Amino acid sequence: MSFEVLLVQAVVNGLVLGMLYMLMAIGFTMAFGIMRVVNFAHGEFYMIGAFVAFFLVTLWDVPYVLAIAGAGLATAVLGAAVERTVFKPFYGDELNGMIVALGLSVILQNLALIAWGPAPRSFASPFGGVLNVGPLVFPNERLFALGAAVLLVLGFWLLMARTQVGRAMRALAQDKEVALMQGIRANRVYPLAFAMAVGLAAVAGALMAPVFSVSPFAGHTPMLKAFVVVILGGLGSIPGAVVGGLMLGLIESLAGTLLSAMMADILQLALVIGLLLFRPWGLLGQREREG
Amino acid sequence: MKLMYRIVASSAACVAGLAFASAQAQEIKLGVHATLSGAGAVWGQAMLGAAELAADEVNAKGGLEVAGKKYRVVVTSYDDKYKANDAVTAMNRLINDDKIKFVVGPLGSAAAVAVLPMATDDKVITMTMAFTPKALGKEFPYSFRPVISSAEFSDPQIAWVVKKLNVKRVGGLFPNDESGQQVGAANAKAYEKVGANFEAREYFERERVDFVPLLTRLFAKNIDTIELNGNAPTTAALIVKQAREMGFKGPIIRTGGDATGEIVKVAGKAAAEGVYVHQTINPADAKVADYIKRFQAKYKSEMNAFSPMFHANVQMLFGAMQQAKTTTDLDKIRDAMASMKDYETVIGKVSWSGEQAYGIKRQLDAPFYVGVIRDGVSQIVAKCTLKSCD
Numbered sequence: 001m002s003f004e005v006l007l008v009q010a011v012v013n014g015l016v017l018g019m020l021y022m023l024m025a026i027g028f029t030m031a032f033g034i035m036r037v038v039n040f041a042h043g044e045f046y047m048i049g050a051f052v053a054f055f056l057v058t059l060w061d062v063p064y065v066l067a068i069a070g071a072g073l074a075t076a077v078l079g080a081a082v083e084r085t086v087f088k089p090f091y092g093d094e095l096n097g098m099i100v101a102l103g104l105s106v107i108l109q110n111l112a113l114i115a116w117g118p119a120p121r122s123f124a125s126p127f128g129g130v131l132n133v134g135p136l137v138f139p140n141e142r143l144f145a146l147g148a149a150v151l152l153v154l155g156f157w158l159l160m161a162r163t164q165v166g167r168a169m170r171a172l173a174q175d176k177e178v179a180l181m182q183g184i185r186a187n188r189v190y191p192l193a194f195a196m197a198v199g200l201a202a203v204a205g206a207l208m209a210p211v212f213s214v215s216p217f218a219g220h221t222p223m224l225k226a227f228v229v230v231i232l233g234g235l236g237s238i239p240g241a242v243v244g245g246l247m248l249g250l251i252e253s254l255a256g257t258l259l260s261a262m263m264a265d266i267l268q269l270a271l272v273i274g275l276l277l278f279r280p281w282g283l284l285g286q287r288e289r290e291g
Numbered sequence: 292m293k294l295m296y297r298i299v300a301s302s303a304a305c306v307a308g309l310a311f312a313s314a315q316a317q318e319i320k321l322g323v324h325a326t327l328s329g330a331g332a333v334w335g336q337a338m339l340g341a342a343e344l345a346a347d348e349v350n351a352k353g354g355l356e357v358a359g360k361k362y363r364v365v366v367t368s369y370d371d372k373y374k375a376n377d378a379v380t381a382m383n384r385l386i387n388d389d390k391i392k393f394v395v396g397p398l399g400s401a402a403a404v405a406v407l408p409m410a411t412d413d414k415v416i417t418m419t420m421a422f423t424p425k426a427l428g429k430e431f432p433y434s435f436r437p438v439i440s441s442a443e444f445s446d447p448q449i450a451w452v453v454k455k456l457n458v459k460r461v462g463g464l465f466p467n468d469e470s471g472q473q474v475g476a477a478n479a480k481a482y483e484k485v486g487a488n489f490e491a492r493e494y495f496e497r498e499r500v501d502f503v504p505l506l507t508r509l510f511a512k513n514i515d516t517i518e519l520n521g522n523a524p525t526t527a528a529l530i531v532k533q534a535r536e537m538g539f540k541g542p543i544i545r546t547g548g549d550a551t552g553e554i555v556k557v558a559g560k561a562a563a564e565g566v567y568v569h570q571t572i573n574p575a576d577a578k579v580a581d582y583i584k585r586f587q588a589k590y591k592s593e594m595n596a597f598s599p600m601f602h603a604n605v606q607m608l609f610g611a612m613q614q615a616k617t618t619t620d621l622d623k624i625r626d627a628m629a630s631m632k633d634y635e636t637v638i639g640k641v642s643w644s645g646e647q648a649y650g651i652k653r654q655l656d657a658p659f660y661v662g663v664i665r666d667g668v669s670q671i672v673a674k675c676t677l678k679s680c681d
Contacts, residue, residue: 006507006511009503009507009537010504010507013501013503013504017501113328117332118327118328118329118332118335118336118370119332119333119336119592120329120330120332120525120553120557122528122556122557124559128559130536130537130538132538137536137537137538139533139536139537212500212501212529213500213525213528213529213557215328215329215332216328217328217329220498221498221500252504253503253504254504255504256504256505256508257504257507257508260493260494260508261493261494261495261496261499261504261505262467262494262495264504265496
C-alpha cells in the first residue's frame with residue numbers, strides 16, 4: 001500500500017469521525033451557549049438515539065433512514081421533557097447544574113443497562129459493501145454517515161441563520177436580558193434548543209450504530225470527544241464546534257495511522273492541555289469578559 | 292392497642308429473623324466475579340450462566356447433599372467492568388460483605404492479577420478465565436483455571452493452521468493491558484516457532500471501536516494474515532468487519548477464546564466466512580448440546596463457549612464438597628477437587644494438569660478443536676490435545 005493511498009484513506013476516515021464528533025459537539029456547545037448548561041449526559045442521548053434506531057430497525061422493520069429520523073425525533077422529545085424538569089430549576093446555578101447532569105448521565109446509563117442488558121447489539125446498515133475508487137476502498141455505511149451528517153449540519157446552519165427560531169436562540173446566547181426585553185419567550189425557546197441539541201446527538205448515535213454497535217456505555221467515548229472538541233473550538237461557539245470536530249477527527253485518524261493508537265490518544269489530550277494553558281477560550285471562542 | 296401491635300410486630304420479626312438465619316445456615320453461597328458490561332459482557336454472561344445453571348440443577352433436587360445435609364446453592368454476582376480497581380471492589384464485597392468462599396471468576400487477566408492475592412489470603416476458591424500465566428502458581432493454591440488458555444492451545448493450533456494455510460506474514464491488534472501484552476508475546480513466539488513472521492503488532496485501549504487507522508498500519512507492512520488472538524468478542528467482530536470493508540481478502544485467524552457468535556452477528560456472515568477459530572467445545576456432543584439448550588432457554592441469548600467449562604468446574608466443586616464431606620473446610624475441598632482424575636462433567640471426562648508449566652495442578656486438561664466459520668457456524672476441522680492437533 002503506497003503512502004499516498006494510506007494518507008487519503010486516513011483523511012477520509014478522519015472526516016467521517018470528524019463529522020461524528022462535530023454533531024456531538026454542536027449539540028453540547030449549543031446547550032452551553034444558549035442555556036449555560038454543561039450537559040454531561042449528552043453522551044447518553046447519543047446512546048439512546050442508537051438504541052431507538054436499533055429497535056426501530058430490528059423489531060419493527062422500519063427502513064433505516066426513517067429509523068434515524070425517528071431516533072432523532074424521539075430523543076428530541078425526551079430532551080425537551082428533561083430540560084423542563086431536570087435542568088430548568090438550575091438555570092443561573094451552573095455548578096449544581098453540572099452535578100445534576102452528571103447524575104442524570106449515571107441514571108440514564110443504568111436504566112439502559114437494566115432495560116437492555118450489557119451485551120453490545122448490532123444491525124447491518126442497508127448501505128453495505130464498499131466503494132472502490134482505484135486503489136482506495138471506502139465502506140459505504142461510513143460514506144452514508146458522512147453525507148447524512150453534512151446535510152444535517154447544513155440544515156442546522158440554515159435554521160440558525162435564516163429562521164426566526166434560530167435568531168431567537170442566537171439572541172438568547174448573546175445576551176439573555178436584552179433578548180427577553182425584546183419579547184423572546186425563553187420558556188419556549190429553551191426546551192426547543194435543548195431538544196435540537198440532543199436530537200443531533202441521537203442522530204449521530206443512529207448513524208454510527210451499524211458501524212460500531214450499540215451498548216448502554218456507548219455514549220461515554222463520544223461524550224469525551226465532544227468535550228475535547230468544545231475545548232478546542234471554544235465553549236459556546238458553534239463554528240468552533242465545526243472546526244474543532246473536523247480537526248479532532250483528522251488528528252485522531254492521521255496520528256493513529258501514521259504513528260500509533262497510543263500516540264493519537266496522547267496527542268489529542270496534549271492539544272487540549274496546551275490550548276487550556278495558552279488560549280483557554282479555544283480557537284473560535286470568546287474571551288471571558290471582565291466586569 | 293398500639294403496644295399490642297408493637298409486640299406482635301416485633302415477635303413476628305424475631306421469628307422471621309430466626310427462620311431466615313436458620314435458612315442461611317443451609318445455604319452454599321456461590322459468587323460470580325465477572326465483566327457484565329462492555330465488550331467482554333458475553334464472557335461474563337457465560338460465567339454467570341454456568342453458576343446459575345449449576346445452582347438450578349442442584350436446587351431442583353432439593354439442594355446439594357453433603358455429609359447427610361442438604362444445602363441450597365445461592366448465586367451472588369458483581370460486575371468488574373474489566374477494570375482492575377473495580378475488580379478489587381467486587382472481590383472485597385464478595386469476600387467481606389457476602390462472606391463467600393467459592394467464586395466463579397475473576398474473568399480478565401488484569402482483574403486476576405489484582406484480586407488473587409486477597410483471595411488467597413482469605414482462602415477463597417476461584418475459577419478464572421484469565422489467560423495470564425500469573426493466574427496460576429504455588430503462591431495461589433486456591434486459584435483454578437477451567438479454560439484452556441492461549442499458553443496451552445496456541446502452539447498446537449498455530450502449528451496446524453500455519454501448515455494448512457501457508458501463512459508467512461502475520462499482523463495482529465492487541466489490547467493495551469495485561470492480557471493483551473501476554474497474549475501478544477505468546478502469539479509472536481508461537482508463530483515464529485513454526486516459521487511464520489509476526490510482522491506487525493498494534494496496541495489499543497480496550498474501549499476503542501474504530502480500528503481503521505490501526506488496520507491501515509498493519510496493511511502497510513504487507514501482512515498476508517490477520518491474527519485476532521484473545522480480543523473480546525465484540526472487538527474481534529469489529530476488526531473482522533472493518534478489515535473486510537477495507538478490502539482485506541487474506542485469512543483471518545482467531546487463536547483465542549470463543550467469539551464465533553459475535554463475529555457472525557456483528558461482522559455478518561459474508562465477512563465471517565472462512566475465519567479460523569479456536570473451538571472450546573464440541574456442540575454436537577449430547578451433554579453439551581443439552582447444556583446449550585438450557586442456557587439459551589434461560590437467557591434468551593447466544594451462549595459463549597466458555598460457559599460449559601465453568602459449569603464443569605462448578606460441578607467438580609460440588610463433587611469435591613461431597614467427597615471431602617464439608618462445605619466449609621476450604622483446604623479439604625480444594626485438595627479433593629485438585630486430585631480429581633477423569634471426572635465426569637458436562638464436557639466429558641476432565642482432569643487437572645499444569646505441574647510443569649505452573650508448578651501446581653490447577654489447569655483444566657480437556658480436548659479442544661480448530662474450527663472454520665462456514666455460513667455463520669463454526670465447523671470442526673481438527674481435534675487437539677495440549678500436545679498437537681490432528
